[in-house]
Amino acid sequence: MGRKDKRWVLQRKRDFYYKLAKKLKYRSRASFKLMQLNEKFNVIKPGKIVLDLGCAPGGWMQVAREIVGDKGFVIGIDLQPVKPFEYDNVVAIKGDFTLEENLNKIRELIPNDEKKVDVVISDASPNISGYWDIDHARSIDLVTTALQIATEMLKERGNFVAKVFYGDMIDDYVNLVKKYFEKVYITKPQASRKESAEVYVIAKRYTGKKWEEEDKIKRVKKVENEDNELLAKKIKEIRKLKSKK
Numbered sequence: 001m002g003r004k005d006k007r008w009v010l011q012r013k014r015d016f017y018y019k020l021a022k023k024l025k026y027r028s029r030a031s032f033k034l035m036q037l038n039e040k041f042n043v044i045k046p047g048k049i050v051l052d053l054g055c056a057p058g059g060w061m062q063v064a065r066e067i068v069g070d071k072g073f074v075i076g077i078d079l080q081p082v083k084p085f086e087y088d089n090v091v092a093i094k095g096d097f098t099l100e101e102n103l104n105k106i107r108e109l110i111p112n113d114e115k116k117v118d119v120v121i122s123d124a125s126p127n128i129s130g131y132w133d134i135d136h137a138r139s140i141d142l143v144t145t146a147l148q149i150a151t152e153m154l155k156e157r158g159n160f161v162a163k164v165f166y167g168d169m170i171d172d173y174v175n176l177v178k179k180y181f182e183k184v185y186i187t188k189p190q191a192s193r194k195e196s197a198e199v200y201v202i203a204k205r206y207t208g209k210k211w212e213e214e215d216k217i218k219r220v221k222k223v224e225n226e227d228n229e230l231l232a233k234k235i236k237e238i239r240k241l242k243s244k245k
């Protein structure tokens with residue numbers, strides 16, 4: 001383990017929410033973020049059906065289950081496997097939520113005829129490059145997919161919560177969310193580390209407006225271009241520094 005990794009492990013062990021999560025048997029310190037978001041915005045209610053995009057190891061699913069209770073249902077999906085839960089009404093599947101085939105698997109699990117959920121939540125993180133701009137662009141791409149899924153899976157007046165890494169495209173993203181929801185807020189819960197670029201978009205009451213395909217195409221093109229340009233620029237800078245040595 002390198003010195004940087006050791007420092008990270010030490011910092012994590014000292015962290016208040018990390019310790020609390022261990023003590024209260026939550027699978028991640030992120031559980032407290034959803035708790036705090038729900039206390040303030042009341043997005044998840046008892047008896048509701050919740051879909052969690054990017055759910056591993058399952059901390060948000062535990063909190064969602066506590067809120068929805070026996071009569072609700074929680075479905076999660078992640079690239080990583082998730083340890084099974086002790087409740088019949090909490091199910092996680094392994095897969096990429098950006099692939100249509102996996103959305104069909106989710107639809108099969110939804111316990112109603114209309115195949116719609118009440119709340120879509122997403123704490124998904126893209127692969128982190130360490131470059132702020134690239135990570136922001138990748139995060140925007142991921143939350144745009146999450147928004148599209150929300151418009152396809154939510155009942156009318158349903159709610160949506162998504163983590164996004166802050167950056168210059170955030171206003172465009174919030175405006176996009178506003179096209180589909182009556183109320184949209186940006187917030188950072190107390191449990192989110194101050195030094196982290198993450199913020200949470202809270203969108204309440206889905207209007208029922210159908211997803212407009214051009215919203216996704218526009219976004220993905222922009223992200224791909226920025227990604228490549230930025231990467232090329234950074235690589236050039238690194239090469240320049242190396243040749244000076």
Ligand SMILES: C[S@@+](CC[C@H](N)C(=O)[O-])C[C@H]1O[C@@H](n2cnc3c(N)ncnc32)[C@H](O)[C@@H]1O
Pocket residue numbers: 027028030031053054055056057058059060061077078079080095096097098123124125126142
């Ligand atoms: C910060 S973790 C989520 C933590 C979770 N909220 C909890 O409380 O346990 C982010 C997750 O997003 C997942 N993820 C990122 N992109 C994904 C994708 N396209 N499909 C499925 N999962 C994805 C990652 O595998 C990772 O496990």
